[in-house]
Amino acid sequence: MAGLPLRPIISALAVAGFVGLNLLGTRATGSTENVLVSVKVVILVALGIGGVLYAVTISTEPVQFGTDQFTTVSPIMAAAISFVAFQGWQLLFYDQESMDDPLDQIPTAIYIAIPVAVFIYVVVAVATFALAPLALQAHPHTALTEAASTIAGVVGLAAVGGVVLSVSALFSTGSAINATLFSAGYFAKGMLSDDLLPDRVGDSSVSGVPSRTLLLLGLVTVVFTIYGSLEAITSFASLAFIVVFGSMSALAFSRRDSDQIHPVPPLLVSSVLSGSSYSCSITCT
Template sequence: MNQQAATLYRPAKLPNLVRKKPDQGSKKTDSASGQGALGLAGAWAMGVGGMIGGGIFSTLGVVISVAGQWAWASFLLGGLIALATGHCMAALTVDGDRSGGIYRFLRMQGYDRAAHVSALVLLLGYTLTVAVYAYTFGSYLANVFNGPDWLPQAMGVVAIIVLAGLNLRGASDAAGVEIAIVVGKLVILAGLAVAGLWRFDAARLAVENPPGWFGAIVGAASVFMAYEGFELLSYDYDEMADRKTLIRRVMPLTIWTAIVVYIAIALAVPMLVDTSELIADGEVALAKAGQALMGMTGLLLVTAAAAMSTGSAINATLFSSARLAHEVAKEKELPSVFARENRFQSPYIGVLTLGGGAIVLTLLGGLTSLVTGASVVFLLVFGTVNVLAWREKVGNTLYAALGTVGAFIATALLLLHLANVI
C-alpha cells in the first residue's frame, strides 16, 4: 500500500498571503462510497504502524529524562492534541474529497505560497524522522552485539542505504504485511506492559530531581514525533472502501491505540528497569526492559520488534517524502529534477536527496536532538492542520481551536526549553 506524506506551512504567514481563486476543478465529483480495497483493519494498521513504527522505541528514554514520573501524562497530553488534529485532518480530507494532505488542501484553497513553504518544511521534518528511526534501529542492534560507540550510527546508515535501494526499485508496503508487523509488535509491547503493570509500584516512577507536573507539558512537546504517522491516512483516502465514513472512524481509532500503548509502556517499563538506567540508556530503553523480564530471549524479542518497526518506518517515510517531492516538483514548486523517475517509476532524485540528508543527520545528531527537532516540525504540522480547519470552518471548530492552541503552546514551551529559559 502506497503511503504519501503530509505537509506544513507557517501559520503566522497565513493572514499576509495573497489568496488566489481556489481551483474548483480539482475537487472530486465521483461517488463518496469509494471503490478502494483498503478496509478498517488495513487502514488501522497503516495509521498505527506509522505512529508506533518507531515512536515508543525512540522516545521513552527521552520523555522520562524530561518529565520523570509524569512521562505517562506527556503521552496523554500529546495524544489529545493528536486526536484534535486527527478530527480536523479527516474533516478536511472529506470536505475536499481527495487525497493529498495539507499541501493539497492549501492548493485547493488558493494558498499556493503557503503550500510551497509547507512542502519544504515538511521534507525537512521527514528527513529528521528517518534519521531518528535509523539511529534507533542502529542502537537496538548495536546493543545486542555490545559494539563500540560508533556502531549505532554505522548500522543506522546501512539501514538507510539498504532501504533507499529498495525504494529505488519501486518498493512499497502491502496492507497485509503491515497488519502482520503491527500485530506482532503490539503483542510484544503488550507483554511488556502486562508484566510491568502486574508489579506496579508508584514509587519506582520517581526520578532524581523530579521536574514536577510542568515537566509533563514539556515532555509532551519534546517527544511529539511519537504521534507522527496517522496523517498518512489522508493520502490513502482514494484507496479506502466507503472512504468518507472510514477515514472519520479510523483516525481516532489509530490515535487512541497509540495513546493506550504509550501510556501503558511509560507506566510499566520503570517497574522492570530503574528510571536512572532508562535515562542513561534511553536509546534502548525497551530492550533493557525485555532483558530484565526474560533475559536474552526478551532482549532478542524486543530488538526484533524494534528493528522491524524502525526499518518499516524508514522505508515508508522515504517512500512518502520522495513522492511528496515528486508531486510538488511536477507543480513547479520544487526544481524539476525532483520530478524525474527511473525505470522502476521511483522518484530517484528525491530518494537519494532525502536519504543522503538523513545519513548526515544520523552521523551528526544524537537521539535527543533528533527527536526534539522532529517534534518541533510535527507540532507545527498539526497546529497548521487545526488552523486551516478552524479558518475554513470544517469539522468541529472547538476541536480545531483546542488543537491549535495546544500545538502552538507546546511548540513555544519546547523552544523555550531548548533555549534553557524554562
C-alpha cells in the first residue's frame, strides 16, 4: 500500500481501534470481549472435536497423539513455548473493583477457565497433529488453517473452513489486545493509587481506566507491534511472565505461614517454571 508494509499498518490500526473501544468504557469493552471470546471458542471447539472425529472415522491414516515424544525434551520445550498461551487468567485480579464478590468469583473463574482452556488446546492439538502433520513441520503458523480446510473439505467447503479458522485467529488476537489493554489499564491505575507511577501517567481518581494511561499503553503496544516480530513478542512475553510468575510463587511460598498460603501450589509452580525457564532460554533465543 503506497510502498509501505501492510502488516505494521494494520496492526497499528487494530491497536488504535481497541484503545478507542476501551476509552468508551467498561460496558463496551466487556461486551466486545464476550463476543470475541465466544466466537473463537466455538470455532476452536468445533475444529478440535470435528478433527478428532474425522481422524477416527474418515481418515485412513492412524491417529497420532505424539506419545512417542514423551521420552524426549520436546514436551518441556513445548511447555516453555506455549507458556504465553496461559498467561491471560491472571488479568482477572486487576479488575476486582467491578466485581460483586471477587474473593469468590475470581477463584471460581480460574478453576473453570484453566481446565476448559487445556481441553480446547488438547483437542485442537490432536486434531491438527492428525490432519496436518506435514504442515506443522513446514509452516506451523498455518497448520490450523490446513486442518480446518481438510475437515470442511468433506462437504466441499475446504476454502470456507480455512476462512473461518482465519477469522477465529483474528478474533483471538483482538480479544487478547482488548483484554490486555483493559486489565493493564486497571493494574496501572492501582499502581497510581499506591504512588508507584508518576501522576503524569494518569489520574487514579477517575472512574474506570484513566484515558491518559490507555493512550500510553496503546502507544507502547503500537511500537512493539510495528518493530517486533510475532516470534520476538511471544518469546519476550514468555520470558517476562516466567520471571514474574516465578517471583510471585517464591514470594507466596516464603509467606506461607503468615498469610495462610498452602505451600504446595507455589512450590509446584516454581518447580515447573524453573524447568520452563531453562528450555525457554534455549528455544526463545
